Amino acid sequence: MKTIILKENLKQGLNVVEKITGKNLTLPVLNNVLLITEKNFLRLCTTDLEMGISWWTLIKTEKEGKISIPAKLLSSFIGLLPDEKMVLEVKNKTLFIECKKNKTKIKGQDAEEFPIIPKIEEKEFIEVDGYKFCQGLSQIIEIISSSQVRPEISGVYLLFQKNLIKMVGTDSFRLAEKTLSLKNNNIKGDYSLIVPQKTIRELINILGERKEKLKIFFSPNQIMFELVMPGVSHPQVQIISRLIEGEYPDYQEIIPKKYETQIILDKKEFLNQIKTASLFSGKINEVKFEVDPKQGKIEIFTQNPEIGENKSYLLGKTEGQPIEVSFNHKFISDGLSSIQSSEVIFGLNKEGGPAVLKPVGDESYIYVVMPVKAD
């Protein structure tokens, strides 16, 4: 292999693909990035065996070839070089990098020792607004726990229907559902699948701010996300991942259809009061809410015999019955943090029934949370 490449292009690609490499001691080749020339493109690939990332960048190829190189080392090194053209050359399992004032050799491994990154042969795909898709996922992802016992809830549930996408996450104490509209797609029937949390995190990390269309390809066991290079009809990045097997719980049952009491609150003030209250909560993070519809008021109370106590209130438009319920303060503040509107609806139910947080004026998002059980 011998190619000429711009430092900035190589750096951009390495920054993306290195994210899933690390210090894998049992299988050190997973810490490597595979460099392959494909005509006038250099392809960079990494994998953690659950997911694989490929990134393409334009180069001038003098001689085709491939090698795998420690990813973090290469990325740190390239990041420090000046913005110049550089020559990459592979000889004798070693990558030679030469630019104006700097000559470097990095020991690599045969490309054949690098794990094969699976492909999806399906030609059909769904096209979505990449930015909105990632924004939606980021409202879901934080509450998912990496449960070993119930692997089916350790990922994001995605349901693709004719006109919409539903995204769902839960840790069995709370659940979040986001709905996006899906236009101009001719999918046949519904697709539902569970994508590992890590894949979704990396997708958000890598594509979160990109405004381009995102293509989504499916196979029975895999999903692939693809962005096309601006101005060139060639993929820029592909993220391919295994799916989680199993059946997602029938979560619609848990979402309460009505509330005994509801109050509309300023989100920022509410979040702030919860944080203040949390300093005085006890070992189970309990915070008590008392809604008084007559006064249009919610009182927030925490107490810890060793530290002290805190009582505060907020005013808001209230409907329904007086109520007193306790929650884990973290679950309430997580829910508020995932809501983007300035006002939230807090819907409460008696006798251990689930409560709901929803943005005012936006039906696309709902956050359901179970109360702390009464003593």
Place this chain on the structure above:
Amino acid sequence: MKTIILKENLKQGLNVVEKITGKNLTLPVLNNVLLITEKNFLRLCTTDLEMGISWWTLIKTEKEGKISIPAKLLSSFIGLLPDEKMVLEVKNKTLFIECKKNKTKIKGQDAEEFPIIPKIEEKEFIEVDGYKFCQGLSQIIEIISSSQVRPEISGVYLLFQKNLIKMVGTDSFRLAEKTLSLKNNNIKGDYSLIVPQKTIRELINILGERKEKLKIFFSPNQIMFELVMPGVSHPQVQIISRLIEGEYPDYQEIIPKKYETQIILDKKEFLNQIKTASLFSGKINEVKFEVDPKQGKIEIFTQNPEIGENKSYLLGKTEGQPIEVSFNHKFISDGLSSIQSSEVIFGLNKEGGPAVLKPVGDESYIYVVMPVKAD
């Protein structure tokens, strides 16, 4: 105690004094902040028994009193409150804090259980430009190691003379000396003392950006730094610290008076090349330099049999003999990072003699570093 205080004023003070409190399990009272009314001031005090910080803020005192309260809790709590007036009241070893929508009780301890913060009775002081003083210290502090074996080099050596202050730090592999001019001070003779590294770090943290005059008071065993409240002739903050006993080494001997070879380099480019080279250095962090005065060039070389190798060069104005010396790359990059000018003088000596890094056009700072011993 009963007072009215602005949230912002209390927050500012707590942010400063809480820095030296933590999770002290053997003596939990050290995690507290002492609140004392002193006429129309509230004084906040913390200590770790080595140093003490006091901060004063204006209040409206309705009833004098004092209490000690967990510092981190109080600071987190006050930080979350809205910008309002609040009432602080002490009753029954408990601090009651009340503002518009928030009522809080925090359990405290009797002020009598709080350690006594020592005083310096000397009325004489040296006055310095606080900003320049802290800037100078920050060029020294990073290289000091908290040596248990040689406590006398675990602090910053300060020498006050008629017209100047010298600040020195070392870890026995390298040494940095900063000289500041001292005007309009009528000190009698020289004062020299060794201040614990932690005290200097906190001083930089607390006062680093303040532009006011800094007063320095001495006693045989203690030093005190004081800033006065803007517009009021009352201290705003006092930092008092014990001194380190012992004699500072005669460091002047180590500073080389001349070099066999010197080269003037662009600091940023040099630092960047060292960082690049460091990726390929071995276990003892060795980086080899070769200066060729004929070509006006320094070559930088690192090699690690497991990873690869890197060779780069820089051009610069050179004087003296050809030379080849190896250093720990971290010591060179630390030295470069502490230099503020855009160009540096790198002075080298043969046969294990110390090298020097100095800013071009600034005689007030010198960084001395020992080479790696030849095999």
